[in-house]
Amino acid sequence: MGANMPDLSQDQIRAQLESLGFAVFDEDLPEITHRVNALHEALVNLDDPEIDSIEPLPIFWLAEEK
Amino acid sequence: MAIADVITRPAAELSRLLHDGQLSPVELVQGYLERIERFDGVLHSYITICADEALAAARVAEAELAAGGSLGPLHGLPIALKDQLHAKGVRTTAGSKILDVVADEDSTVVARLKEAGAIILGKLNMSEFALGGSVQHAFGTPRNPWDNERQPGGSSSGSGIAVSASLCAAAIGEDTGGSIRSPSAWCGITGIRPTWGRVSRYGLLPSAWSMDTAGPMAKTVEDCSMILKVIAGHDANDQYTSKRPSPEFSPIEDLRGVRVGVIRESVTADVLDTEVKGPLDEALRDLEKAGASIEEVSVPLHPVAGLISNAIADAESAFLHREWLRTRPEDYDFANRRRLLATSLIPAGLYQKAQRFRVLMRRQLMATLEDVDILFSPTQAVPPGKIREDTGLTTKEAVVSQFFGSRSHRSPFNLSGLPAMSVPCGFTSGGLPVGMQLAGRPFDEAMLFQVGHAYQQRTDWHERRPPLEG
Numbered sequence: 119m120g121a122n123m124p125d126l127s128q129d130q131i132r133a134q135l136e137s138l139g140f141a142v143f144d145e146d147l148p149e150i151t152h153r154v155n156a157l158h159e160a161l162v163n164l165d166d167p168e169i170d171s172i173e174p175l176p177i178f179w180l181a182e183e184k
Numbered sequence: 185m186a187i188a189d190v191i192t193r194p195a196a197e198l199s200r201l202l203h204d205g206q207l208s209p210v211e212l213v214q215g216y217l218e219r220i221e222r223f224d225g226v227l228h229s230y231i232t233i234c235a236d237e238a239l240a241a242a243r244v245a246e247a248e249l250a251a252g253g254s255l256g257p258l259h260g261l262p263i264a265l266k267d268q269l270h271a272k273g274v275r276t277t278a279g280s281k282i283l284d285v286v287a288d289e290d291s292t293v294v295a296r297l298k299e300a301g302a303i304i305l306g307k308l309n310m311s312e313f314a315l316g317g318s319v320q321h322a323f324g325t326p327r328n329p330w331d332n333e334r335q336p337g338g339s340s341s342g343s344g345i346a347v348s349a350s351l352c353a354a355a356i357g358e359d360t361g362g363s364i365r366s367p368s369a370w371c372g373i374t375g376i377r378p379t380w381g382r383v384s385r386y387g388l389l390p391s392a393w394s395m396d397t398a399g400p401m402a403k404t405v406e407d408c409s410m411i412l413k414v415i416a417g418h419d420a421n422d423q424y425t426s427k428r429p430s431p432e433f434s435p436i437e438d439l440r441g442v443r444v445g446v447i448r449e450s451v452t453a454d455v456l457d458t459e460v461k462g463p464l465d466e467a468l469r470d471l472e473k474a475g476a477s478i479e480e481v482s483v484p485l486h487p488v489a490g491l492i493s494n495a496i497a498d499a500e501s502a503f504l505h506r507e508w509l510r511t512r513p514e515d516y517d518f519a520n521r522r523r524l525l526a527t528s529l530i531p532a533g534l535y536q537k538a539q540r541f542r543v544l545m546r547r548q549l550m551a552t553l554e555d556v557d558i559l560f561s562p563t564q565a566v567p568p569g570k571i572r573e574d575t576g577l578t579t580k581e582a583v584v585s586q587f588f589g590s591r592s593h594r595s596p597f598n599l600s601g602l603p604a605m606s607v608p609c610g611f612t613s614g615g616l617p618v619g620m621q622l623a624g625r626p627f628d629e630a631m632l633f634q635v636g637h638a639y640q641q642r643t644d645w646h647e648r649r650p651p652l653e654g
Binding site for chain 1 (some may be wrong): 380529538540541583588600
């Protein structure tokens with residue numbers, strides 16, 4: 119995924135959700151679309167030189183517990 | 185002693201009166217029930233009131249205390265629960281239209297409260313399924329006791345309201361991404377998110393497993409420490425609870441030698457409302473007068489903490505809710521339905537990236553905590569807003585600024601599993617509470633309690649009570 123990931127359209131969002139078995143109310147679709155595009159864009163643009171060497175363990179203290 | 189003269193006092197003070205025989209648990213429960221009847225029709229802090237059970241437990245506690253058989257400082261204290269925790273024989277709704285179950289056993293937190301003699305007064309209102317930004321509330325819109333037209337914060341909304349309005353002696357909340365700290369700040373009370381792994385999650389409805397933790401919400405730091413000591417500790421029913429001993433409360437008044445680090449990125453003019461900045465600046469001066477040294481520290485990922493937290497926590501929640509989202513979408517609050525459906529679509533690569541940034545966030549915080557003992561930031565960067573009828577998320581940019589941005593003050597600590605506490609530190613010019621957030625090293629709640637308590641010995645913000653109408 120590159121930094122210029124294009125926004126998804128409302129029709130694309132609806133199709134993706136329906137493919138997962140979710141019905142979509144018409145009044146929800148604009149906000150869901152904004153949310154998806156915002157989340158994607160913001161995450162795509164995050165970067166750090168160490169990102170490939172990190173092991174993403176979500177429970178931190180286990181490594182410290184005696 | 186007239187109940188009206190004492191019922192708004194902190195739990196630790198009430199405990200001393202109960203143990204001195206100056207106050208009766210039965211009178212105390214009756215006093216709260218009368219206040220709930222009088223004020224909660226507007227505030228909507230309770231979902232279920234356990235009046236008969238609480239009175240029966242109070243009579244038992246009264247007899248035990250009279251016979252000198254104290255079970256500890258919580259004995260005889262009426263405590264209410266966020267409706268996310270199971271209590272045997274009482275329904276659990278998670279603030280939703282969808283869930284309505286009667287638990288056949290206590291959650292570990294509730295079992296420990298009962299073993300310590302606490303009286304369960306009822307179950308409290310909350311944002312639907314602990315998701316925070318609810319607009320529609322199945323059990324009435326929770327209202328801020330300081331201004332009924334404003335939000336109390338979420339998702340432990342009822343816990344914040346009930347403590348602030350003295351509708352219980354103290355409450356238990358739950359914090360995934362700020363849900364104890366947010367209502368604590370906006371309702372003018374003290375609330376701590378303990379280190380993840382400090383408190384058992386057994387019998388706690390999950391929101392995001394790797395961030396969920398229950399914790400106390402009360403009027404003072406001393407109250408919170410008293411409750412955390414009881415509910416903390418290893419539980420065989422939760423494999424990720426630590427075996428470390430519960431944190432002790434060792435009050436100090438002199439903060440000389442304590443190093444407080446102000447997170448630079450949390451107090452810049454572009455993120456902090458001026459009405460919040462004034463009280464925070466004053467709080468730093470008070471901590472300095474108490475002997476603490478104040479310095480600035482940098483946590484570069486702080487501004488994107490809300491984004492990272494949203495990507496992980498909401499993806500976990502969306503997975504948990506997948507079947508109800510398919511079969512009962514109309515029964516969800518529309519704001520939560522949109523939020524969960526959106527994060528149902530997060531690509532695996534981006535979720536993986538968010539998890540790696542979570543580790544980087546932890547590293548940045550742990551590095552700063554090598555140089556300072558406490559991290560200081562606003563709990564909420566803005567005062568409580570008006571109760572909403574819509575999300576206002578009408579553009580992509582609005583999602584970034586309003587949704588991700590507003591969560592970035594609390595998210596660093598739930599992402600990193602660190603303890604963080606909100607302490608009242610003043611009011612806006614309009615009379616709305618402001619909270620400061622103190623965060624510390626893993627399992628060092630004792631340091632948070634020491635600094636917070638020393639601050640509360642020098643200030644009276646925690647002694648202010650909202651002007652209720654009823």
